[in-house]
Amino acid sequence: MEGQRKMYRIATELVYTKSLNIDEETINDPYNATNVPIYQTATFKQPSASGSGKYDYTRSGNPTRSAVESHLAKIMSAKDAFVVTSGMTALDVILRxxxxxxxxxxxxxxxxxxxxxxxxxxxxxxxxxxxxxxxxxxxxxxxxxxxx
Incomplete structure (x- = not known):
């Protein structure tokens, strides 16, 4: 069937699937790292006081989390994935x-x-x-x- 790919066990997906390569939409690393850097910052410098960039505060999102979400969605053949910062936050999402x-x-x-x-x-x-x-x-x- 067109548009469907063969399903492999997760270990195979993690190691061999080309679709798991970092794409520029997920993270735009100015230093061209071969692996996604771990961003440990709480806040991100903004282009101006009146406008914000893609990320402003780590709890609401950061490049590392975006990369994890993108990769999880690809591994699980899902449209999207959502990663949260704690078990209680995950429970809150479920309950809502x-x-x-x-x-x-x-x-x-x-x-x-x-x-x-x-x-x-x-x-x-x-x-x-x-x-x-x-x-x-x-x-x-x-x-x-x-x-x-």
Missing amino acids: LVKSGQEIVAGDDLYGGTNRLLSYLQENIDVKVHNVDTTCVSSVEEKLDPIK
């Missing part, structure tokens, strides 16, 4: 997106506060939570519905 009647697949060894919050959702907001052993791929896969 989930609606009554939907399901969450979560690990079976989570932070206690996360477990309590997911239990509350399950009991009060009609959200089904599946706690699975995330070290076993088949356990996760059996809880995932095919994309509709």
Whole structure:
């Protein structure tokens, strides 16, 4: 089929797939690094006081995070990927997106506060939570519905 490529295991994708090369849209490194530099800065110099560049503050985005998101999307054959700075931020994103009647697949060894919050959702907001052993791929896969 046109537009589809052969699927490989993730290790093969990481090592051999040409589509994982750094593209200039992801990061424009002025020094032409062969690997994505790790930007450890909190803020970015702006072109003027009235206008901002692509990045202003690391918590809202930075070149390193953009590169990781781009690569994850390519590896997973997804349109986009979203990377956050902490587990609690990831939980916040999930909770803002989930609606009554939907399901969450979560690990079976989570932070206690996360477990309590997911239990509350399950009991009060009609959200089904599946706690699975995330070290076993088949356990996760059996809880995932095919994309509709």
